[in-house]
Amino acid sequence: MSDRIHTLSGYFHEYQKSVTEPENFWARIADSFHWQKRWDKVLDWDFEGPDVKWFVNAKLNITENIFEKNLFTHGDRTAIIWEPNDPNEEGRKISYRELYEEVCQFANVLKSKGINKGDRVIIYMPMIPEAAVAMLACARVGAIHSVVFAGFSASALADRVNDCEAKAILTADGNFRGNKKIAVKAIVDEALEKSSVETVIVCKRTAQDVEMKDGRDHWWHDCIEGVSTENKAEVVDSEDPLFILYTSGSTGKPKGVVHSTGGYMVYTKYSFENVFQYSPGDIYWCTADIGWITGHSYIVYGPLLAGATSVMFEGVPTFPDAGRFWAVVEKYKVNQFYTAPTAIRALQAHGTDPIEPYNLDSLKVLGSVGEPINEEAWRWYYTHIGQSRCPIVDTWWQTETGGIMVSPIAGITPTKPAYATLPLPGVQLCIVDPEGKELTGNSVEGNLCVKFPWPSMIRTTWGDHDRCKQTYFSTYKGMYFTGDGVKRDHDGYYRILGRVDDVINVSGHRLGTAEVENAINEHPLVIESAVVGYPHEVKGQGIYAYVICDMTNRTEENLVNEIKDTVSKIIGPIAKPDKIQVVSGLPKTRSGKIMRRILRKVAEGATDSLGDTSTLLDPEVVKEIIDGRK
Ligand code: 6R9
Numbered sequence: 077m078s079d080r081i082h083t084l085s086g087y088f089h090e091y092q093k094s095v096t097e098p099e100n101f102w103a104r105i106a107d108s109f110h111w112q113k114r115w116d117k118v119l120d121w122d123f124e125g126p127d128v129k130w131f132v133n134a135k136l137n138i139t140e141n142i143f144e145k146n147l148f149t150h151g152d153r154t155a156i157i158w159e160p161n162d163p164n165e166e167g168r169k170i171s172y173r174e175l176y177e178e179v180c181q182f183a184n185v186l187k188s189k190g191i192n193k194g195d196r197v198i199i200y201m202p203m204i205p206e207a208a209v210a211m212l213a214c215a216r217v218g219a220i221h222s223v224v225f226a227g228f229s230a231s232a233l234a235d236r237v238n239d240c241e242a243k244a245i246l247t248a249d250g251n252f253r254g255n256k257k258i259a260v261k262a263i264v265d266e267a268l269e270k271s272s273v274e275t276v277i278v279c280k281r282t283a284q285d286v287e288m289k290d291g292r293d294h295w296w297h298d299c300i301e302g303v304s305t306e307n308k309a310e311v312v313d314s315e316d317p318l319f320i321l322y323t324s325g326s327t328g329k330p331k332g333v334v335h336s337t338g339g340y341m342v343y344t345k346y347s348f349e350n351v352f353q354y355s356p357g358d359i360y361w362c363t364a365d366i367g368w369i370t371g372h373s374y375i376v377y378g379p380l381l382a383g384a385t386s387v388m389f390e391g392v393p394t395f396p397d398a399g400r401f402w403a404v405v406e407k408y409k410v411n412q413f414y415t416a417p418t419a420i421r422a423l424q425a426h427g428t429d430p431i432e433p434y435n436l437d438s439l440k441v442l443g444s445v446g447e448p449i450n451e452e453a454w455r456w457y458y459t460h461i462g463q464s465r466c467p468i469v470d471t472w473w474q475t476e477t478g479g480i481m482v483s484p485i486a487g488i489t490p491t492k493p494a495y496a497t498l499p500l501p502g503v504q505l506c507i508v509d510p511e512g513k514e515l516t517g518n519s520v521e522g523n524l525c526v527k528f529p530w531p532s533m534i535r536t537t538w539g540d541h542d543r544c545k546q547t548y549f550s551t552y553k554g555m556y557f558t559g560d561g562v563k564r565d566h567d568g569y570y571r572i573l574g575r576v577d578d579v580i581n582v583s584g585h586r587l588g589t590a591e592v593e594n595a596i597n598e599h600p601l602v603i604e605s606a607v608v609g610y611p612h613e614v615k616g617q618g619i620y621a622y623v624i625c626d627m628t629n630r631t632e633e634n635l636v637n638e639i640k641d642t643v644s645k646i647i648g649p650i651a652k653p654d655k656i657q658v659v660s661g662l663p664k665t666r667s668g669k670i671m672r673r674i675l676r677k678v679a680e681g682a683t684d685s686l687g688d689t690s691t692l693l694d695p696e697v698v699k700e701i702i703d704g705r706k
Pocket of ligand 1 (some may be wrong): 323368369370444446447448449471472473474475476496558559560573575581585586
């Protein structure tokens with residue numbers, strides 16, 4: 077555990093080394109992994125391309141670093157504790173050895189279906205252990221997984237299947253969420269009307285009726301029957317893609333963020349152990365879904381590489397009641413608990429009664445991720461869940477960064493409510509003004525960039541390298557642009573202020589305003605729409621849509637509901653607008669650009685501070701919009 081930071085001065089020392097000698101720093105960390113062949117060079121990079129390579133020409137398999145490397149020392153240790161949706165159903169504890177065997181067995185299944193190195197496999201599954209097995213089995217055979225959140229619609233799923241030209245889909249019959257049973261396979265069937273794959277493997281979870289297409293669809297349990305639990309890992313290059321994860325940006329369709337193998341492995345383990353100060357034997361629980369990057373890096377890869385015991389929860393925070401999280405913490409004596417501000421705020425609204433019955437003494441560290449945590453939620457979390465003794469690690473990072481970038485080191489970095497505090501070793505931040513000039517020193521505010529590569533950074537966007545360049549490496553020359561605004565205070569602490577682009581963050585889920593507009597515009601009576609975010613008490617941001625539509629033969633209520641259904645169908649329920657205002661026009665400049673600033677102000681209710689409206693084509697429209705505000 078020589079890579080562990082133990083003191084604040086130790087942190088500053090490591091940080092300094094990571095900046096002055098980055099290659100030596102990361103070579104030292106990477107040395108503790110199992111490589112089939114060592115690297116020729118630690119780092120090759122050029123942000124113009126962008127072209128970034130970590131551990132150049134090294135060969136490995138990430139699953140050997142989870143399993144083979146460790147089975148002698150902790151084969152019997154629990155890798156995954158699975159807590160089902162229904163507290164009365166029995167969960168599962170899976171040891172490292174058992175998980176290894178399940179992964180090897182399923183890797184053999186994949187191979188028998190013709191899935192090999194470099195092939196893309198979509199995973200569209202509920203939060204069941206087989207989802208983790210699916211990811212790791214792909215990694216075992218060198219296939220590139222792309223997990224799609226099981227709440228996404230058939231059309232969103234089809235887009236992703238098509239974009240990455242997937243060969244197979246791994247899925248389940250259905251999904252238990254609270255008191256609902258959701259059809260999953262039926263959505264896959266619908267998606268496959270608009271796309272095609274050779275193989276669908278279906279894991280039985282809810283035992284609901286599903287249609288199985290001959291030759292294409294197979295039951296998971298039939299596939300593994302009698303299959304060997306021994307499998308030789310495929311050797312991949314350090315820069316071979318490990319996975320694609322689709323995420324929303326400010327324009328167009330979601331893009332497939334590509335992560336490569338070696339750097340991602342090194343960084344997720346390193347950041348996991350340090351940020352959470354995980355010690356062997358601790359029980360760690362991250363409540364995210366594996367459909368998001370947090371689930372990839374901090375339920376599956378980081379914790380399992382570190383030999384941790386990782387809790388995987390199928391359910392929702394409020395089922396059967398608002399005490400569920402705390403019941404699970406007590407049940408497994410969870411030591412590190414990692415969740416999102418939206419969940420904290422939702423539970424905060426239920427008061428402290430649901431917490432009372434439970435013993436939370438096992439907790440040592442609390443984590444937050446996904447969106448800025450407001451001070452009130454931070455304090456509630458600290459006081460009522462952490463009993464004013466557990467440090468909160470407010471971890472800022474992104475799908476594109478692969479791992480945590482700015483965060484306190486638990487118990488070591490002094491915290492400050494709503495501040496993600498300081499960058500992890502290896503992370504060289506830079507704050508720039510709109511012209512790209514670096515703002516040095518403290519007490520500055522601007523756009524957050526990173527000026528030097530870190531091992532788990534995005535390598536490309538699937539099938540469209542130029543999009544990666546345009547989106548992240550072109551706004552400010554020679555730097556990766558995060559899309560977030562940030563403040564560095566007088567202590568040098570970072571506070572993330574939220575997105576400065578047209579991305580909205582609804583309950584920690586990223587959505588592009590353009591993406592939601594495109595979905596709204598699919599409704600045949602919609603002529604034009606504009607979507608903005610507005611502050612929402614629980615979700616962080618809500619979705620406010622202004623629509624111009626043909627109202628003939630329709631009541632506004634009907635139309636609004638139909639539009640919500642359209643968005644649900646095209647993207648998924650998470651993208652359903654909270655408010656829809658039917659308008660006769662949108663505020664546009666003379667050159668035809670929608671003035672979103674004004675729409676944001678109206679949605680926020682800040683109608684007396686609209687700012688400069690002199691470039692508006694038709695000021696009357698603004699008056700109408702204000703009067704009709706929802
Ligand atoms: C890991 C994840 C990324 C965006 C990011 C930022 C926001 C995430 C945050 C945070 C403030 C934090 N964000 N963590 N904002 N404080 N601790 O959430 O990835 O889904 O790609 O979202 O989320 O705006 O740019 P992703």
